[in-house]
Amino acid sequence: MPLKAYLVSLTLAALLPVAIFAGVVAYFLLAEQRETFRQGAEARTLAVSTAVDASLNGSIATLLALATVPALEQGDVATLRDRAHRILATQPDWSNINLALPSGRQIMNLQRPAGAPLPNIAQFDPLWKPAVEARQPFVSALVVGPVTGQWDYAVRVPVIRDGSVKFVLSAVVKPGSMSRLLEAQNVPPDWVAVVIDRNNRIVARTVNPQASIGQLASQSLRDALARSPTGWFHGSTIEGTVVYTPYRRSDSTGWAFAMGIPAYAVDAAASYAAWMLVVGLLGAMAVAVAAAYFVSRGISTPIASLAAATDAIGRGEPLHIAADPTISEVRTLAHALQESARAVRERQELLEREKQALQAADRAKDEFLATLSHELRNPLAALTAAAHVLKVSDPSREAAIKARAVIERQTRHMARLIADLLDIGRVSAGKVGLERERLDLAQVAGNAIRTWRGSGRFERHRVSSQLAPVWVDADRTRIEQIVANLLDNALKFTPAGKAIWVNVHAEGDGAVLCVRDEGVGLLPEETASVFDLFVQGSHRQGGMGIGLALVKRLAELHGGTVWAASEGANRGAVFTVRLPAVPEPPVQSSAAPVRRAGGLSVLLVEDNDDARGMLQAMLASSGHEVRVAQDGASALALAAESPPDVALIDIGLPDMEGYEVARRLRAERGGRRLGLVAITGFGRPEDQERAFDAGFDAHLTKPVTAERLTQALAGLP
């Protein structure tokens, strides 16, 4: 059900009790009004009725005055007649005066000459006898006078002398007097005032006065008079007009007065008020319903427009609300919807960004895997070819020697590739801790250049360096990684015969390492992205895309920065690392002599034949005395025979873990000096920590180079 219908119903429901109450009040008001009207009408009826009595009583009084004339007592009819004529002349409505004996025999009648035969009154007036016996004046009914031949009535007064009725004086009166009396009442023209005699014949009437005289009163009036001498009834006139009628019959004369008031006159005021009430109520209801309709439109329109606008939420578009709603709840709703639309939009945008990031990461991963596969295929192809040469050639021939060199370089290359791969993951995850020491950046760079030159990696390029000592507080291994990766990058992207420059110097409070080449250069947009993981310039193919990323992260780990610059494609590139410089340390006289340069008794514990052979050869070539064991038990047996100075122990032995071997050796050594070096395939910090916990002094990650082995032995306590 729409809101409008609810509001309209609500309004009607609120109005209904008011309407009922108003109806009840109106009913009582109407009843009150009708009662008031009735009382007024009855009072007026009483007044007119009294006037009618007074008029009749006036005639009686006049007759009583005539009765005191002495001529009556003396039987002087002629004098009486004369006096009566004079009175008749003063009473315009009287038509006759007569005098009769109590028997009804007339002895004087002014309408007849004296001596003329006269009818007996008792014969045509039924009231005569009882009235004479009662000795009271009375008014006769309306009759056609036997003398006048007209409708008239008589007022009769018994004349009492010596305790008995001697005569009866009568005045014959024309009904016109009553008509004038009614006219004097100023009754409204549509009302019917009527005077009737004791026989209910109409004496005077305001409507149709001439035709009505002598007629019987209406049936309803006669019925009402039969029920009660005084009252109020609802009936109809002789003409059939529906009237309310107050009436009253006089006790003294027996005559009655009634006043027919048309029903519409009584009801007009009431029905007018009722109509006004109905119209007013209906009008009020119409106004209320219209108001409710417009108010509901004011409510429902903004809600409907909100509902329409919310479609935008589903589409992830902003919620447009034409006008700020004036209803505070709707405004709150609108604002909540706008908020939720914004939230939905933001979430969609976030999802879209995440999706794009995931897709980008996925692409990067695919490219990384492709590049990794490419990077592994070249060294593997070289190793395969070199192994083939070793298989088919005399080991002493130059070809075999070159093939071995190829194998050595390519294994080292792959080892560093794998180390870089692991490192970039660990650096990215923040798992790399720096073992800082104060070192000369120039010295580290110089060592790297010497090593690379010695291994022949610079033979196709012109590599030169300019190195000024500058000290940094850094992890030596990581700085070596930085230098190696920058050199590797320069070699990879510089054609044969072109030049590469390495420069280390102090600049302000920084130590700067600069590697410049005459290689393929960088496009302007590549100078920033070249340090991103797995990103390669479009014209820089063949790299893993991790070397420079590792350089950047390692430099940042040291609180340094790195940037690249190029004048464009094939114009060369400059890669610069800047680290915070520290003061040069005081010169130490006993600067780490290589105490164990040779001549140590070394116990080598390694189950892999190739690794054991290689390490044995390295140790032997450095002048150490080497004993070998393939498992923990035989190592412990050899140590028990003759304690070594140093034990190199592989962690993954077939019978027990290298940690266990170290613990037992350490336990059996007592106070004697013993250097323990762990060899593992893992270089994670937790592996190193576990090795140190087990009593190892140093930790080497496979593959072990001669250089690192020498360093490890030199670093033993």
Added chain:
Amino acid sequence: MSQIRNILLVDDDADLRLALKLALEAADYLVVVAASAEEALLLQRRRPADVLVTDIFMPDGDGFEVIERFRREFPGTRIVVVSGGGKRAKQDYLVVAQLMKVDATLQKPFEIQALLETLRSL
């Protein structure tokens, strides 16, 4: 078809170049190596080889361009393409090379025996 003797080996990886040269020489081929397309063309003009063994990637030029230029200048030279795969995961340069109707393709790393058999079959 005359006996194949002279081979021009082109790859930008020095060690791979060296190892393949040694392996082929051990099989009595005469091998000349080049690190780039430019170098390869210069060498070929000086002394044409019977077979060109080339990587598809090189620093100064798309390997496909090298193949096209050899086709034009030295139509008699056989071409063997070796590749370590593309930078894009779904690109296979060897398929493209086959479409260019080279004489043979090899995916790195390959057994030397396979290369020798390929050369013998030409």
